[in-house]
Amino acid sequence: MWLKMILTRDEILSEIKRGRLKINPFYETSLGEISYDLSLGNEFVFVQPSRTAVIDVTDLSSLKCERIFSGHIILQPHDFVLARSQEWIELPTDIVAMVSGKSSLARLGLEVETAYVIAPGHAGYIILEISNRNRVAIKLKRGMLIAQLIFFRLSKPVRRYTDIGQFGVQKEISLPKKLKFVST
Numbered sequence: 001m002w003l004k005m006i007l008t009r010d011e012i013l014s015e016i017k018r019g020r021l022k023i024n025p026f027y028e029t030s031l032g033e034i035s036y037d038l039s040l041g042n043e044f045v046f047v048q049p050s051r052t053a054v055i056d057v058t059d060l061s062s063l064k065c066e067r068i069f070s071g072h073i074i075l076q077p078h079d080f081v082l083a084r085s086q087e088w089i090e091l092p093t094d095i096v097a098m099v100s101g102k103s104s105l106a107r108l109g110l111e112v113e114t115a116y117v118i119a120p121g122h123a124g125y126i127i128l129e130i131s132n133r134n135r136v137a138i139k140l141k142r143g144m145l146i147a148q149l150i151f152f153r154l155s156k157p158v159r160r161y162t163d164i165g166q167f168g169v170q171k172e173i174s175l176p177k178k179l180k181f182v183s184t
Helices: 009-017
Strands: 003-006 022-024 036-047 065-069 072-075 080-090 095-101 110-113 123-132 138-141 145-154
Touching (some): 009 145
Antiparallel strands (some): 003 145
16 A cells, blocks of 8 residues: 555644754645645736647657746636646655645636646656636736645555656646657
């Protein structure tokens, strides 16, 4: 069994004090009994529909995006944006985190997704995929609590993931350069 247990508030604080788990900036008011609420940063990336007619999953080189740095954006109905957390997160190799949306935002029609599993050894911002499923626009503001992290201790440390994969250390929002397929 890989997952040993969910970390409690006291265990999260202990890992932070020991320097094994890093959250910067860290807001103690964002720390719950078994989770940490992530706040929205100021970087957003939109796919430009006027310059990208179709996303061809076999060739992502034609994908045209716009990067915006702002204290807020207006997310139109049924629009999609990539955003990043305000917090820089570094996990040790024996802790994995999972990202979950917040029910208060879901009730407004705001869907916050991510790769869901933040791998042991992760270093960087958390990149969020945000959709407005409502019929009215929603204003997103820097600093708003956007998602929550739940930390799990592994039964044993694993190899550090930051040196592999196509995204590596998440210093800014990046899009995939290619997608993988099974051999047929």
